[in-house]
Amino acid sequence: MSLTDHLSARIQADGPMSVADYMGDCLLHPQLGYYTTRDPLGAKGDFTTAPEISQMFGELLGLALAQAWISQGSPAPFTLAELGPGRGTLMADLLRATRGVPGFHTAMQIHLVEASPALRAVQTKTLDGHAPEWLDTVNALPQQPLFLVANEFFDALPIRQFVRSGDHWSEKRIGLKEGALCFGLTPAAPQPALEHRLADTSEGDLVELCESAAPITAAIAARIAADGGAALIVDYGDWRALGDTLQALRAHQPADPLQAPGQADLTAHVDFEALALAAKSEGCAFTRLTPQGVFLERLGITDRARALAPPLQGEALENLISAHRRLTHPDEMGNLFKVLGLYPSQAAPPPGLNP
Numbered sequence: 001m002s003l004t005d006h007l008s009a010r011i012q013a014d015g016p017m018s019v020a021d022y023m024g025d026c027l028l029h030p031q032l033g034y035y036t037t038r039d040p041l042g043a044k045g046d047f048t049t050a051p052e053i054s055q056m057f058g059e060l061l062g063l064a065l066a067q068a069w070i071s072q073g074s075p076a077p078f079t080l081a082e083l084g085p086g087r088g089t090l091m092a093d094l095l096r097a098t099r100g101v102p103g104f105h106t107a108m109q110i111h112l113v114e115a116s117p118a119l120r121a122v123q124t125k126t127l128d129g130h131a132p133e134w135l136d137t138v139n140a141l142p143q144q145p146l147f148l149v150a151n152e153f154f155d156a157l158p159i160r161q162f163v164r165s166g167d168h169w170s171e172k173r174i175g176l177k178e179g180a181l182c183f184g185l186t187p188a189a190p191q192p193a194l195e196h197r198l199a200d201t202s203e204g205d206l207v208e209l210c211e212s213a214a215p216i217t218a219a220i221a222a223r224i225a226a227d228g229g230a231a232l233i234v235d236y237g238d239w240r241a242l243g244d245t246l247q248a249l250r251a252h253q254p255a256d257p258l259q260a261p262g263q264a265d266l267t268a269h270v271d272f273e274a275l276a277l278a279a280k281s282e283g284c285a286f287t288r289l290t291p292q293g294v295f296l297e298r299l300g301i302t303d304r305a306r307a308l309a310p311p312l313q314g315e316a317l318e319n320l321i322s323a324h325r326r327l328t329h330p331d332e333m334g335n336l337f338k339v340l341g342l343y344p345s346q347a348a349p350p351p352g353l354n355p
C-alpha cells in the first residue's frame with residue numbers, strides 16, 4: 001500500500017482530515033512515513049540543516065550549553081539531550097567541542113528523542129563510543145538537570161490551519177476530489193485556542209496552531225525549572241505565526257505539499273510565542289527571541305572560522321567561508337532562523353542570549 005492509498009482510505013472512512021493528521025501520517029507513519037523510512041538530510045537528500053552545513057554550529061551550541069552548565073555549578077549527573085537529532089551530526093560536534101570541559105563528559109547522560117528508526121540507526125553510527133539512550137518522548141527524560149538542544153525539531157511537528165471568518169474560524173482540511181487529495185474548509189466555528197488571535201488578525205487571515213509544541217516545551221521547562229539546566233531551541237519562525245507556512249521540500253526544491261505524500265519533507269514555521277508561554281506557565285524563564293546570525297556571532301563563529309581556516313585551501317577554504325555566510329548572513333539563514341533559550345529564573349541566561 002502506498003501512503004496515498006492509506007490517506008485516501010482514511011479520508012473515505014473518516015471524512016476530510018486536518019493538516020496536522022496529514023503531516024503526522026506523511027512524516028511519521030510507521031511503515032510509509034517520510035522520516036520513518038529514510039535519512040532525508042544532506043546534498044543527496046531533500047534538505048540540509050545548520051549542523052550539516054558546518055561543524056561550527058554544533059561546536060558553538062555545545063560550548064554555550066557547557067558554559068551554562070558551569071554557571072549553574074557543574075551539576076552531576078545531568079542529562080544532555082537532543083530533540084530530533086537527524087544524523088547525529090550536531091551531537092557529535094557538540095561532544096568533540098566539549099571534551100576539554102572538566103567534568104562535563106563524566107557527568108553527562110546522553111538522551112536522544114527520536115521517532116525515526118532509520119535515523120536512530122544513523123545516529124548510532126555517528127555517535128559510536130558514546131552510548132546514548134533513545135527516548136520516544138520528552139516525558140521520559142530523567143528527573144535531573146537538563147541541558148538540551150533542538151535544531152529544526154519543532155518545525156516538523158504537525159500543525160492545524162485555521163482561516164478567520166468573523167469571530168469564528170474555518171479549519172483547512174484535506175479531502176478527495178475525483179480521487180486526488182485537495183484542500184477544503186470546514187464551516188466556521190468558535191476556536192477557544194485562538195481567542196488571543198482575534199486582536200491581531202483580520203477577516204480571511206490564516207493562523208497555524210501546533211498542538212504538540214506547548215506540551216513538549218512545558219515538559220522540558222518543568223524539568224529545567226525544578227532541577228536546573230538550559231535549552232537552546234533553534235528553528236525557522238517568528239514570535240507569532242501568521243499566514244500559511246506549510247512547506248514541502250523535495251530534492252532541495254519547493255514542492256506541492258499534497259503531491260507525493262511521504263516523499264517530501266513537510267514543515268511549518270515555529271510560533272515561538274507559544275513555546276515561551278508554555279515555558280512561563282511552568283515557572284521557567286525564557287530569553288529574547290534572537291536571530292541565529294546574531295547568536296552565532298556572539299558565540300564567536302567568526303573567530304572559530306578563522307581558527308579553522310589556515311590549513312585549508314581551494315574548495316575546502318571556500319566551503320568554510322560560504323558555510324559561515326550561510327549560517328549567519330541575514331539574506332541566508334541568519335535572520336530566518338531564530339534561537340529561544342530556556343533557563344531557571346534564578347540563573348543567568350545561556351551565553352549569546354538576553355533575558
Ligand code: SAH
Nearest residue numbers: 035049084085086113114115116151152156
Ligand atoms: N536536528 C537535525 C534534524 C532535523 S530533521 C538537524 O538539524 O540536522 C527533524 C528531526 O526530528 C528528525 O530526526 C526526525 O526524525 C525527528 N522528528 C520529527 N518529528 C518527531 C517527533 N514527533 N518525535 C521525535 N522525533 C521527531
